[in-house]
Amino acid sequence: MKSFSTLIVWLLLPLATFAQILKPVAWTYKSVKPSAKVGEVVELRFTASIKAGYHIYSSEVNPKIDGPLPTVIKFTPNKTYELVGKVKPVSKVETKYEEAFEGDTYLMHSPALFSQRIKILAANPVIEGNIDFQTCTDSDGSCIPGNEDFTITGLIVAAQSATTVAVASTPATASVVTKPTSETMVAATTPAPAVTATEATEQTASTSAVTATQPEVIVDEATTAAGGSMWSFMLAAFLSGLVALLTPCVFPIIPATVSFFTNQQGGQWKALLYGAFIIGIYVLIGTVVSRFNGPAFANFVSTHWLPNLLFFAIFFVFGLSFLGLFEIVLPNSLINKADAKSEQGGIAGIFFMAFTLVLVSFSCTGPIVGSLLVASAGGEVIKPILGMAAFSSAFAIPFTLFAAFPQWLKNLPRSGGWLNSVKVVLGFLELALALKFLSIADQVYHWGLLDREVFLSLWIVIFALIGFYFLGKLRLPHDSETKYISVQKLLMAIITLSFVVYMIPGLWGAPLKALSGYLPPETSQDFNLNNRQFAANTANALTETPKYGDLFHLPHGLQGFFDYKQAIAYAKKVNKPIFIDFTGHGCVNCREMEARVWSDPAVMSRLQNDFVILALYVDDKTELPEADWYTSTYDQKVKKTIGAQNADLQITKFNNNAQPHYCLVNKEGKLLVSPKNYDRNVTHFVAFLDSGKAKF
Incomplete structure (x- = not known):
């Protein structure tokens, strides 16, 4: 039937x-x-x-x-x-x-x-x-x-x-x-x-008949958290919690806190309760964030200049603090009040002890927690909650275990200069991460402040300084004097400086595929040997100037269009199918596809010779003249920017809102084959292009 x-x-x-x-x-x-x-x-x-x-x-x-x-x-x-x-x-x-x-x-x-x-x-x-x-x-x-x-x-x-x-x-x-x-x-x-x-x-x-017999099934929200990406996110959050333990704001507190519980009657169950309260406080933070999340919020966070500049400022300030320029602490009055309540005893006292730990450790854990919350800002309800649970579990477990097995304290390394070294390295990493937020805003609004070579130059300097720091060639405030470097620091210096050497060719146009999702696009680079060589060999030059060609550029010297109507008209003129790339300035997977898949000779030759290329940026904030505005039939909102109109086209015509999203269409704009999303397999992508060409 x-x-x-x-x-x-x-x-x-x-x-x-x-x-x-x-x-x-x-x-x-x-x-x-x-x-x-x-x-x-x-x-x-x-x-x-x-x-x-x-x-x-x-x-x-x-x-x-x-x-x-x-x-x-x-x-x-x-x-x-x-x-x-x-x-x-x-x-x-x-x-x-x-x-x-x-x-x-x-x-x-x-x-x-x-x-x-x-x-x-x-x-x-x-x-x-x-x-x-x-x-x-x-x-x-x-x-x-x-x-x-x-x-x-x-x-x-x-x-x-x-x-x-x-x-x-x-x-x-x-x-x-x-x-x-x-x-x-x-x-x-x-x-x-x-x-x-x-x-x-x-x-x-029909509805009444089925409703009468259909058992109600409430779908648990936790089912959406299943899968590899969620587990990898939680693992990263857990590892971040372990890193936070090694900061000078947290590590010295462990012995004192454990000693407090081991000297009390019922100290082990109180330590368990203490750890549970630490986890509960961080999960509460994640819950509050999840209530404000949503698709619109996620788009605002990922593309708007205000949150990106705010995150840049926060990570930059915390980075300078970690390097020793100044100390960031919460108001003493707040900490003192929480500490005073912790002396009341009982369950309430244990809760305020946990709350005091969270407040005191803020200057070291704040940027790590902030990074996790930013990473989870995708409209989900469960992700920020699970992220905070994983982070705080790693944060709380040592306190509980050392309280249960106090003899382990003898094997704990003593506090010393190594703790400050961890904090300094985190400070450098905070500065590097801050640049990523500035880069996103710079690309979306076309400010031209942080092109690829400028971004790479700053990263090369930052990571070179980390390498010199591991070698003992650089001392910062609060660092203790050392007569020699350990083997561990030597190995870390080798790894860090090797990373620096890997980045240097990128200043002349090397694709740096491992970093393609994190760097500004190659098209923002003024001097690129690869693009010049490819452009010199290009025989498929366009016969008309692309609209918005001053704002957007295709990677690897490819030539194409950035306006749907113009691409359709040109395809009719040259009798070719159209390769539509729905992309975004802040799309990590888009940059990775361009660097790892588009750069392959088999893909490049097909894009160059067999298709009219159309790149549509869905997150661009360039406002169009009022005469070009229109009200969407999808959400009844006025679309005023290039990005808003491109995103609306993707949803209303192709029923999709993911990026990257690749569509092969004929001269009338009708799909030739099923669209393709993120897939780093070159063979699959070549087959996708060939099937579209054959259908055309």
């Missing part, structure tokens, strides 16, 4: 798209409890009746991948109610690996149920909002973005007879797939027709 249904969809869908706008999903909304009192919490239920052969995506997202578009239910705030918690998927959520996103996605078939709890604040509450979702076919993954307003009225704030509140759907604007293949995906912006009375009756009956 499923195969037969799929066959019917394949046969009829291409014809149906010429007659009407597809709308495979119909929504109904109601309050589970038809009557309530002011102050009571009630549940709202949103049901998506989905046609056979289609699915939508859960409201929960996989933090390891960018895209697909999840189901987002937004509420318009008013004084008659307030939200309690967030939207939850209630019906079955399937996990499916999708090659286009290179990871697991969470999809739902009919009926897809979502739940949101609200607290009633006044009589006759008016509940309004908007549903943003994406419907895709099960057969080939072709997708249709959907957007629908909803209004729920009639909730009785009194003890009256039960009624069900249902609302007819309003016309929605959607981007429509005209065929269920990757060959002819066309964006349409026509209002979807309303559901007929017969269809609505059938959908309601």
